[in-house]
Amino acid sequence: MLNITLPDGKKLSFSDSITGFEIAEKISKSLSKQALIVSVDGQLRDLDFKIKKDSAVKIFTSKDKEGLETIRHDTAHILAMAVQELFPGTQVTIGPVIEDGFYYDFARKDPFTKEDLEKIENKMKEIVDRNEKTYREVWKRNDAIEHFKKNGEIYKAEIINSIPEGEEVSIYFHGKWHDLCRGPHLSSTGKVGKFFKLTKVSGAYWRGDSNNEMLQRVYGTSWSTQKELDDYLLRIEEAEKRDHRKLGKEMDLFHFREESPGSVFWHEKGWNLFQKLVSYMRMKQDQAGYKEINTPEILDRTLWEKSGHWEKFGANMYTSTTPDEKVFAIKPMNCPGCVQVFNQGLKSYRDLPLKMSEFGKVHRYEPSGALHGLLRVRAFTQDDAHIFCTEDQITEECLSVTNLILEIYKDLGFENVILKYSDRPDLRVGDDSVWDKAEAALLEAIKESKLEYSINKGEGAFYGPKIEFVLMDAIGRDWQCGTLQVDLNLPGRLGASYVDKDGNKKIPVMLHRALFGSLERFIGILIENYSGKLPFWITPLQSVVIPVSNDFDEYAKNVYEQLKKSGISAEVDLKNHNLNYKIRDHSLSKVPMLLICGKKEVDTNSVTIRRLDSTKHENMDLKEFIKQYSAFNKAPSI
RNA sequence: GCCCCUGUAGUUAAAUGGUAUAACACAUCCAUGGUAAGGAUGAGUUUCCAGUUCAAUUCUGGGUGGGGGCACCA
Numbered sequence: 001m002l003n004i005t006l007p008d009g010k011k012l013s014f015s016d017s018i019t020g021f022e023i024a025e026k027i028s029k030s031l032s033k034q035a036l037i038v039s040v041d042g043q044l045r046d047l048d049f050k051i052k053k054d055s056a057v058k059i060f061t062s063k064d065k066e067g068l069e070t071i072r073h074d075t076a077h078i079l080a081m082a083v084q085e086l087f088p089g090t091q092v093t094i095g096p097v098i099e100d101g102f103y104y105d106f107a108r109k110d111p112f113t114k115e116d117l118e119k120i121e122n123k124m125k126e127i128v129d130r131n132e133k134t135y136r137e138v139w140k141r142n143d144a145i146e147h148f149k150k151n152g153e154i155y156k157a158e159i160i161n162s163i164p165e166g167e168e169v170s171i172y173f174h175g176k177w178h179d180l181c182r183g184p185h186l187s188s189t190g191k192v193g194k195f196f197k198l199t200k201v202s203g204a205y206w207r208g209d210s211n212n213e214m215l216q217r218v219y220g221t222s223w224s225t226q227k228e229l230d231d232y233l234l235r236i237e238e239a240e241k242r243d244h245r246k247l248g249k250e251m252d253l254f255h256f257r258e259e260s261p262g263s264v265f266w267h268e269k270g271w272n273l274f275q276k277l278v279s280y281m282r283m284k285q286d287q288a289g290y291k292e293i294n295t296p297e298i299l300d301r302t303l304w305e306k307s308g309h310w311e312k313f314g315a316n317m318y319t320s321t322t323p324d325e326k327v328f329a330i331k332p333m334n335c336p337g338c339v340q341v342f343n344q345g346l347k348s349y350r351d352l353p354l355k356m357s358e359f360g361k362v363h364r365y366e367p368s369g370a371l372h373g374l375l376r377v378r379a380f381t382q383d384d385a386h387i388f389c390t391e392d393q394i395t396e397e398c399l400s401v402t403n404l405i406l407e408i409y410k411d412l413g414f415e416n417v418i419l420k421y422s423d424r425p426d427l428r429v430g431d432d433s434v435w436d437k438a439e440a441a442l443l444e445a446i447k448e449s450k451l452e453y454s455i456n457k458g459e460g461a462f463y464g465p466k467i468e469f470v471l472m473d474a475i476g477r478d479w480q481c482g483t484l485q486v487d488l489n490l491p492g493r494l495g496a497s498y499v500d501k502d503g504n505k506k507i508p509v510m511l512h513r514a515l516f517g518s519l520e521r522f523i524g525i526l527i528e529n530y531s532g533k534l535p536f537w538i539t540p541l542q543s544v545v546i547p548v549s550n551d552f553d554e555y556a557k558n559v560y561e562q563l564k565k566s567g568i569s570a571e572v573d574l575k576n577h578n579l580n581y582k583i584r585d586h587s588l589s590k591v592p593m594l595l596i597c598g599k600k601e602v603d604t605n606s607v608t609i610r611r612l613d614s615t616k617h618e619n620m621d622l623k624e625f626i627k628q629y630s631a632f633n634k635a636p637s638i
Numbered sequence: 639g640c641c642c643c644u645g646u647a648g649u650u651a652a653a654u655g656g657u658a659u660a661a662c663a664c665a666u667c668c669a670u671g672g673u674a675a676g677g678a679u680g681a682g683u684u685u686c687c688a689g690u691u692c693a694a695u696u697c698u699g700g701g702u703g704g705g706g707g708c709a710c711c712a
Binding site for chain 1: 639640641642643649667668669670671672673674675676685702703704705706707708709710711712
């Protein structure tokens with residue numbers, strides 16, 4: 001007698017062993033058609049897995065995450081089958097499911113071309129039509145290793161070798177083709193359907209290690225219906241439309257050029273946006289008790305040696321040798337400079353916590369392949385601050401930083417924030433006992449903040465553990481921005497101290513924090529989040545005054561002058577073009593408000609507002625307009 | 639840095655072993671227009687360095703930039 005418990009609590013009894021498929025059949029005919037895999041006591045299994053003891057069973061269809069992931073996993077196998085049929089001698093390695101799809105890494109001398117992808121895709125569809133039956137076998141480890149070695153699959157043999165002793169080595173067959181795989185899989189290749197597409201090819205290191213050889217990775221996406229596939233492809237297209245590199249060009253915000261890869265040439269409007277963010281943050285930080293400072297961009301090599309940067313960060317540093325052969329480094333971080341400001345003059349425990357902020361421009365020699373528009377550059381401005389405090393103050397200061405960050409994100413329209421906590425990396429400075437303390441204090445602050453957090457093992461900075469603030473944008477992508485790091489190492493290395501109550505010198509704790517992280521990067525994120533239609537108060541060009549014809553140029557100029565005085569940014573468009581042309585022109589560059597001036601407006605001393613993405617006309621008295629909109633010209637929390 | 643793709647006016651693209659085309663933008667002129675492109679005229683271009691060739695923007699190699707990934711990371 002065998003008792004099966006279903007997720008709704010219902011129990012079914014069977015006399016003998018039973019498979020998931022048979023249970024599904026028992027429940028309903030339609031379920032048996034839709035069933036893809038099962039879980040038995042929480043373990044995902046094939047539909048034909050023989051259940052021999054009392055178990056809790058759940059049946060998954062394509063509507064479940066587990067079902068869809070299995071479809072993707074199977075599509076990856078079919079990809080590997082197709083590649084090996086078309087290109088004999090190609091070795092298979094791994095082919096996992098990823099967000100929205102899957103990939104498979106192959107070892108092959110010749111690279112796959114775009115045409116190859118098409119051929120492979122057609123072959124995959126053929127394999128689905130062949131509807132090859134899937135079955136699972138468990139092999140002895142050594143037999144499996146021998147078998148794959150004999151077939152020239154040295155990567156597979158290596159993978160089997162690294163499977164822990166005692167774990168089953170399962171081999172899945174789709175017809176004759178077979179692969180080492182944990183499973184589970186659909187019962188046949190036909191079950192996968194044809195709602196997939198191969199999206200790109202790229203290189204990828206074997207086992208993710210850049211010391212290893214490079215394999216060829218084929219990416220694909222796979223869904224359970226044509227509509228889901230179409231929706232996904234549309235979503236990708238929509239995301240491309242908000243690419244900040246494209247919008248930055250269209251909106252005339254910035255550009256890059258060959259003479260300085262990874263460094264931004266800010267145009268007037270982009271720089272205006274940049275400055276609006278800076279002055280907003282100055283105001284917020286001033287309210288929160290920060291003192292703004294500024295330190296040199298170029299500092300002597302010896303300081304970087306003392307701080308540990310020369311050794312641990314040297315590969316990313318720009319250096320400069322002067323005519324008299326002295327070596328300086330262009331700062332990749334602001335911290336050593338800030339500590340020097342702290343070191344100047346004697347500090348008392350009464351001065352703590354001392355919060356020093358700096359909009360510091362740093363340069364880092366990033367690997368060329370990492371550069372990506374504003375999101376990853378070689379020269380960027382950190383909205384940095386260093387908080388010198390006592391060990392007892394760490395938790396409280398961390399909490400106040402967290403609150404400031406959340407407030408600022410909210411002002412800019414990001415309310416969905418999670419934390420990532422990273423502890424000690426392999427490459428680090430300082431004793432483990434010091435790390436123990438720093439990690440504990442930071443973790444305590446996180447717990448008190450009550451925010452959701454995840455742990456990244458070994459991802460901390462070389463001088464201390466850190467929290468990263470990750471925000472979610474309008475289309476669900478997450479971006480790492482702010483960071484908060486506890487540092488019990490640098491102040492000691494650089495000789496920072498304060499006089500404590502008892503008259504003895506003590507070494508302060510230093511917290512490093514950045515709110516947006518990099519202004520450049522944050523602007524990129526803002527542009528993508530808003531598709532270029534930024535909140536009014538940070539929009540660089542808020543209005544353009546357009547006369548209906550030259551007859552109204554004087555009035556339009558007058559309106560423009562008044563707007564400028566009120567702090568609303570404006571241009572007046574007196575070019576030889578008609579109204580339609582100008583509306584199109586400024587709409588494409590995403591000016592939120594166009595102010596149309598003709599006879600009617602002159603007569604009533606008013607403007608007609610035409611908003612971006614609206615064809616409504618709204619006539620408003622000019623004084624009233626200025627009063628209303630200059631009030632909107634600041635952050636929500638100010 | 640590694641793998642693949644790629645570099646043509648300000649921008650987006652087209653074409654070619656005999657130095658190149660269009661649209662938009664720009665300039666001048668005409669038109670003076672009420673909510674997403676009015677018309678005419680004009681000026682402007684093959685990423686750099688080698689090689690092959692009578693001839694290279696085109697073919698080959700390299701540098702460099704850009705893109706998609708990997709690795710790295712704010």
